[in-house]
Amino acid sequence: MTTNPSPISDPTSAEMHWSRWGDPAHAGPLAESAFALVDTFIGTTETPAVDSAEVRLTDPLDAALVSELAGIVGDDNVLTDHETRLHRTRGKSTPDLLKLRAGDGSDSPDAVVRPGTHGEVVAIIEWAVEKHVAVVPFGGGTSVVGGLAARRDGYAGVISLDLVRFDKLVEVDRDSMTVVLEPGLRGPQAEKLLAAEGLTLGHFPQSFQYASIGGFAVTRSSGQSSAGYGRFDSLVVGLTVATPQGTLELGNSPANAAGPDLRELVMGSEGAFGVVTAVRLRVRPLPEVRTYEAWRWGSFAEGSAAMRILAQAGMLPTVLRLSDENETAINLAKPTEVGGESSGGCLMITGYEGTPEAVEAKRAAVTAILAGLGGENQGPDSGQSWADGRFHGPYLRDSLLDVGVLVETLETVTFWSNLENVYTKVKDALVSALGESTLVLCHISHVYETGASLYFTVATKAQADPLPQWREAKSAATAAMVHNGASVTHHHAVGQDHKPWYAEEIGPVGVRILRAVKAELDPTGVLNPGVLIP
């Protein structure tokens, strides 16, 4: 049994590069095998980004307004310089990066404001309502759905409400196994504070190194260990939310029958209803052991049937993922080996975390089921290779954008009986929109008793203007999801990008409910305008 180091030991810079994922020094060059694969199949063209100084941002916020904000948070916490605003311009979707790489910073905030207390957040919201300034809550800046690109028209300005100073572990309740965390804590910061207490959230999405606790909550994030620790929304037991109408304190118990669960209205609200200033979360003991293994399946259908059987038997490992034939063939699950030799078939990763006894018991039970279903156990090496590269995937995209290859991901979720249908329809829609020389890869990374997610990675030759090229492909793929009964998103949220299909997904009565809540809590519409609400 392998005991590998905690994922939080990975060193990263605190702030991401303005037009690339994470810390480029951490990325390493594109593997030769990956470059060769892409060059042969898609073709490459050097496509450098502009210099950061050349990006055209909006005008900084009016000096009188800046001065008023400084009166609330202090001079040091209102910033209007180019670099600070550039780093809070949009999120990290491929269209976001393409725009910045081309010098388009038109969605920049006019100022970045850094409150330190709930009271300061309340005061900023009151001020924003009075001055009709749009407020974009900022956690990690990892949105890939346009969640940070608020509508500007009609507003006196747009400010980024950076929650970076909300970085404390406020409370530990060991009996109840809950903690209160502030929303600006990034994944590694939160896990370090919890590790010192012998605790973990167990929430490790691919964005873990930069995304924030508040962001996880308001976007219904789901991590790579969701099979064992649960989706982030299942970890949230309480929320403090500053709204223009006052503060909402939710979550006095694990669950109750006291009316609608209003926590579930705040989760997924993407800053449109209020700003989360504290989150009470269920925690687990820090695992003594973490071990990962690989399995090989003859086909995606066989592998996914095995996942369904595990989920419905209540016998899930902590991590459970399955790459389809294409993703397995190019080794996407092992970012440093992309394009290298593959074992073929479909690669499954199983991971186990906990006490040595619990890990061994679960591993034995899962192994018996998978072996009985025809899976070939390939041992811990490939599993460890996946674990080592688990946060590396997004760096590949930057290397490919540099050589004129358009890369993006999209994801959905549906019931098991509809999974193969949605898988086929989305793939067909992407290839049909982007042409034959397009790589479409897929994996299942989140499973439930009743269904599973599908996560697609797409690579194709970028056209001269790749934005409309991708827009068309994204439209076709998302329409294929919704028209086939799947959701527009399993864990990326709605933002600006999914809104048209989201309205179709929840229907006209659902849209009326959201609009009514928005109108009640934020009648002047200053909170993240244009995001979520159709």
Next chain:
Amino acid sequence: MTTNPSPISDPTSAEMHWSRWGDPAHAGPLAESAFALVDTFIGTTETPAVDSAEVRLTDPLDAALVSELAGIVGDDNVLTDHETRLHRTRGKSTPDLLKLRAGDGSDSPDAVVRPGTHGEVVAIIEWAVEKHVAVVPFGGGTSVVGGLAARRDGYAGVISLDLVRFDKLVEVDRDSMTVVLEPGLRGPQAEKLLAAEGLTLGHFPQSFQYASIGGFAVTRSSGQSSAGYGRFDSLVVGLTVATPQGTLELGNSPANAAGPDLRELVMGSEGAFGVVTAVRLRVRPLPEVRTYEAWRWGSFAEGSAAMRILAQAGMLPTVLRLSDENETAINLAKPTEVGGESSGGCLMITGYEGTPEAVEAKRAAVTAILAGLGGENQGPDSGQSWADGRFHGPYLRDSLLDVGVLVETLETVTFWSNLENVYTKVKDALVSALGESTLVLCHISHVYETGASLYFTVATKAQADPLPQWREAKSAATAAMVHNGASVTHHHAVGQDHKPWYAEEIGPVGVRILRAVKAELDPTGVLNPGVLIP
């Protein structure tokens, strides 16, 4: 290992007695030991109910309106006779029964309407909006929180929308392990239909024999097997809801990140936002084995600590309950043995359901933990005795009301670190309000990683007018819950009775959200007026 018959084999009449729980023929007389206990401790006085014909109901609905309704659902499905209306008057709380026993039927519906299709429900709602008639959705009539006592003033009448004809299993999706059930199915009806498919919901609240699928959903019911099968809200994956603004179709996937989870707004809405006409539910295989055991603990604190350890170890049996010292002393967990000899200490019931292998594995693991913590395994006899009497508890209340003893239950939920505090404060509030000769019994029947429920049973000598007597005690107990950070209800819902404290629980911003959704979906307020919304 004992394999006992399915709980659905219990014969019951389809409709409950008008002023008593269930089918009185099924109740049997009060055990002599129970009568002796109550007579000694509290004192008894014969207190018979009036005859059903003497109950004063409201006037039947205006004939012209009846005729319009008949145009929608047919003559046979609009009923205004005394018996039919009497049987849909209020729910089954002790105040509900006391009023009826005294001849007060002032909350009766003016007509009972029985639609058979979603379209008929939509048409009835449209008609009700037009005529300004209040609509009270009726499933099993088991509410204990005033959920069926709509406000009358200002309305042209009040109709009971009886969903009894919504009694079909609409769809079985074996791959996804989901089914679609109609809302009027009572517990046993639903389980019989599912058993024929080899499936079960595993949802067995004490109201199981009469309560309905729709009622379970809109009140966030929780059953005696919640540790194994989950709360009812965790079983719901989809809902069809008829509202005055159109139909809401929710739930295209197990979970997603597509905005707020609107299913969680309908669950707990108690008919105030719309009428549920179909529910998609997660199901499990029908268990091959059901086995129950008893454990004895030295104190409530020791037993509840053991429950917490099981929950936080992810090692929960299917059923897990713990009676406090008082409840154990009078044998309340075994309704036919109340007042008989008790083993003392605190009685815990553990139940296991599933395949023989899964049951044996879980039982071995749980047994090792409980024995290690100092629990004394008392074997299957007491466990089976609990299982045999599991739906019998409510009948005891009727026998006691007959002899002038006021009996009622109330329940709450909080985090583990607050459990003992809330337990003590609620007991003190009840004894302080009702006097020393009051029995207060308690059990924990629903546990989570982060907390647990507390379910209190109270018995005291009824005063000449027991309604204000109980109102005062209920107020004191509920205030003790809310002021000590617990919820007004774990699984009984809000109704009319919990509204004042519920407003305090969700705070002014929470109240504004509910009112905004209500105003949007039901602007003229015809749906269950007076219920839920503060």
